Amino acid sequence: MSGDCGRQRLDKWLWFARMARTRALAQELIEHGYVRVDGRKAQQVARQVGSGNVLTIALAQKVVVLEILGCAERRGSYPEAQKLYRLIGPDAPEGE
Incomplete structure (x- = not known):
């Protein structure tokens, strides 16, 4: 892992972060509108x-x-x- 990573493709990041089992599934999540970046629906993998x-x-x-x-x-x-990543929202651990 690197700290400040610069930039990386969203589909790769989702796969590397284990949010999807395969890169193809990460791409499907994005293409079907299940991923938002800073509150806006991601348009491109x-x-x-x-x-x-x-x-x-x-x-x-x-x-x-x-x-x-x-x-x-x-x-x-x-x-x-x-x-x-750091979870935020309802699934975030207590104290964060």
């Missing part, structure tokens, strides 16, 4: 995102709201993926 962007993702069982903290160069383990 190649949209650039980076540190500070807030994503709202409508997953099968819940809506996840998170702030991007960093990017990755590859898809790592779940604990590594959790370092890429």
Whole structure:
């Protein structure tokens, strides 16, 4: 993981952060309107995102709201993926 990541494709970021099992599924989430970046519906899978962007993702069982903290160069383990974002909203851990 890198800290301030600059910019990365939205579909790659979702896959690296383990919000989708495959990159193709990440692309489907975006194409079907289930992903918002800073409150606006993402229009392109190649949209650039980076540190500070807030994503709202409508997953099968819940809506996840998170702030991007960093990017990755590859898809790592779940604990590594959790370092890429901070949950905000109703699923955020207490005290944050």
